Amino acid sequence: MKKTHIPKLDDLLGGGVPAGSSIMFCANPGVDCEAFGYQMLNGLVKEGERGFIFTNVAEPDSIIYEFDSYGWDIVSAIENENVFFVDGSSSFIGAPSNAKYSFTDYSETEDVVLKAINDIPDGIAVINNLSTIIDYMGDLETVEIVKKWNKAAKENNTTIIYIFTEWDYEDSMVKKLKSSVDCVVELKTIEERVIVGQGFMVAGASWTEPLDTMILFFVIQPGGVKVYIPKILVTGPYNAGKSSFVKAISTKSVSVDRKAVGAFPTTIAMDIGHLDYKGFFADIFGTPGQERFDLILDVLSKEAVGAFIIIDSTAPQTFARAKEMIRKTRAEAIPKIIVANKQDLEGALSPDEIRDKMKLSKDIPIVPAVITEGKGTQECLDALLKLLYGD
Amino acid sequence: MGRDNVIPLIETGIPGFENIIQDEDTGMGGVPENTTxxxxxxxxxxxxxxxxxxxxxGLLKNEPCLYITADYGMKQLEQRTMDFDWFLQNYTTNEMLYVIDALSNFSGAKKQDTNTYKLTAVHNPTDLMVKVGLGTRFVFQKSQKFRSVFDSLTIPFAFNPDKLVIRVLKAYTKRIKEAGGAAIITHTEGSVDENIESLLKDIVDNVFRMDGNKISTEKVVDYKKLESRYKITDKGILIGMG
Structure with a gap:
């Protein structure tokens, strides 16, 4: 097995990728997918493997610069002839190329890459990017080319990595492409009007039953692909049950609070918890509800990917405040669930009545709950996961 | 359709634009908001x-802008706008202007990314869309009312398969519209096949043609199609003045 050098991915794949297999990183437009191929190559080359990068989206110098910005030394590997380029880019922009292989006509792609695969038995090949090939060569032709490359790679025990940006192609073609490789890793955007996060998930692998888990990630320079522990926000008006909710959904939690003089202890700074639910893990940040602490809402809400808005179903007079807190925590722009708490108390409004009073769009789920009894909390988590990852 | 139901207009800043698209109630001109x-x-x-x-x-009205420049680099953008006394420096400093520069890398200019200036390459649409994703999020967090410009498609068409540019444009317009922005995309007539040009027109909500003398509306949501003469002065474009 070869390690992928992508954090968590080996765990999902049962230890790594068998030598000679093909793996496709299949990305929604907007996902930083190139780093996946480059990181895998860098890790394996460091272990002493040989490899090449086929590029039709950047000149070799730009890729060397990119490796450098990730903090990876590819220059020595090139000097030692452990890594080379197949340059399908320079000649198309009129630039000279000193790559081992380069070509001036797209029809040469298939043969040149086959030659390169034969040059590195037991090595690693990165193809960036498959989508440009599709639109130059045609859908069916590309599927055939991929099959030929995979066959040659298997014969040479070369592991081949495809970077594929999934633009609006015909579903049938995408299906054929995906079924022609041994493993597909989907790279997805998490969106709420804008991209709020990125995640990867193994859609299938021929050698193992992959774990059905979405790993959130970000790409940094230097560093490369890093697993991202997302932040989930819990907010809502004073005394709605935020701290109880953080406790109820967390495996571990701490409340930074001070017992106020009066009937209710209240959170003056924040509640922090850690969630581990159905393979999804996240840090939970509960905000204070009182207006005098509004200044820190902005800080607490930065970079959150989802939010639970806790409301007291018996206190419609606090709904305006709940909407204000949605605005102040910028939760308008991220997936959110309204947790209609205290459903066991007399006078509690139903989710429909709450939606009506708060003038909430139908897209925002309202989940009835009695947090102190643990009722509804699991439904809340399921509803948020559904919004984040789809069905 | 009743006048209450039409999409509100956003000012383009071009004097006389009411000759092209006009709100009948206010007499003001503009492009329909949240359209491309x-x-x-x-x-x-x-x-x-x-x-x-x-x-x-838009910048004068505190509406941030996500600007993709694909025909010339950032430096030229600053110089060209300066010709009309439109100075961008302040807006880059206060991060109201987010520029994706698809050409400077290409021309060999050595520049560095900043918070609001991202380099990409015209023949790497995957990377371009990564930057569009980051940029949309950035301007959206500044203001839910924002503008975007993609100027122009000429070089992307020259260095990519036509179909791929169309796919990128679909992804770009979808991203801007979902975030609530309004986008302008420019294209040089005749630089691609007619069928690709008609695909381009299908993707967007509004289509304007400029020929040097006349600007005409070929397609617009909710408003009448009009046309008018225009001229270019040292204050920019003036419509209906000549």
């Missing part, structure tokens, strides 16, 4: 100037 517009025509008829005016007018 294609401006096409022969070279050197003022398509880019239209973009500068649209961007600058």
């Amino acid at each position: 517009s294609l401006i096409y025509g022969p070279p050197n008829v003022g398509k880019s100037i239209f973009c500068y005016q649209f961007m600058y007018n």
Whole structure:
């Protein structure tokens, strides 16, 4: 097995990728997918493997610069002839190329890459990017080319990595492409009007039953692909049950609070918890509800990917405040669930009545709950996961 | 459709634009908000100037702008806008203007990314969309009312398969519309096949053609299609003045 050098991915794949297999990183437009191929190559080359990068989206110098910005030394590997380029880019922009292989006509792609695969038995090949090939060569032709490359790679025990940006192609073609490789890793955007996060998930692998888990990630320079522990926000008006909710959904939690003089202890700074639910893990940040602490809402809400808005179903007079807190925590722009708490108390409004009073769009789920009894909390988590990852 | 139901207009900053699209109640001109517009025509008829005016007018109104420059680099963008006394420096400093520069890398200029200036390459649409994703999020967090410009498609068409540029444009317009922004895209007439040009027109909500003398509305949501003469002055484009 070869390690992928992508954090968590080996765990999902049962230890790594068998030598000679093909793996496709299949990305929604907007996902930083190139780093996946480059990181895998860098890790394996460091272990002493040989490899090449086929590029039709950047000149070799730009890729060397990119490796450098990730903090990876590819220059020595090139000097030692452990890594080379197949340059399908320079000649198309009129630039000279000193790559081992380069070509001036797209029809040469298939043969040149086959030659390169034969040059590195037991090595690693990165193809960036498959989508440009599709639109130059045609859908069916590309599927055939991929099959030929995979066959040659298997014969040479070369592991081949495809970077594929999934633009609006015909579903049938995408299906054929995906079924022609041994493993597909989907790279997805998490969106709420804008991209709020990125995640990867193994859609299938021929050698193992992959774990059905979405790993959130970000790409940094230097560093490369890093697993991202997302932040989930819990907010809502004073005394709605935020701290109880953080406790109820967390495996571990701490409340930074001070017992106020009066009937209710209240959170003056924040509640922090850690969630581990159905393979999804996240840090939970509960905000204070009182207006005098509004200044820190902005800080607490930065970079959150989802939010639970806790409301007291018996206190419609606090709904305006709940909407204000949605605005102040910028939760308008991220997936959110309204947790209609205290459903066991007399006078509690139903989710429909709450939606009506708060003038909430139908897209925002309202989940009835009695947090102190643990009722509804699991439904809340399921509803948020559904919004984040789809069905 | 009742006048209450039409999409409100956002000012383009181009004097006389009411001759092209007009709100009958207020008499004001503009482009329908949260829509995408294609401006096409022969070279050197003022398509880019239209973009500068649209961007600058938004900045004056505190509406941030996500600007993709694909025909020339950031430096030229600053110089060209300066010709009309539109100075971008302050807006880059206060992060109201987010520029994706698809050309400077290409021309060998050595520049560095900043918070609001991202380099990409015209023949790497995957990377371009990564930057569009980051940029949309950035401007959206500044203001839910924002503008975007993609000037122009000419170089992307020259260095990519036509179909791929169409796919990128679909992804770009979807991203801007979902975030609530309004976008202007420019294209040089005749630089691609007719069927690709008609696909381009299908993707966007509004289509304007500029020919050097006349600007005409070929397609627009909710409003009447009009046309008018225009001229380019040292204050930018003036419509209906000549």
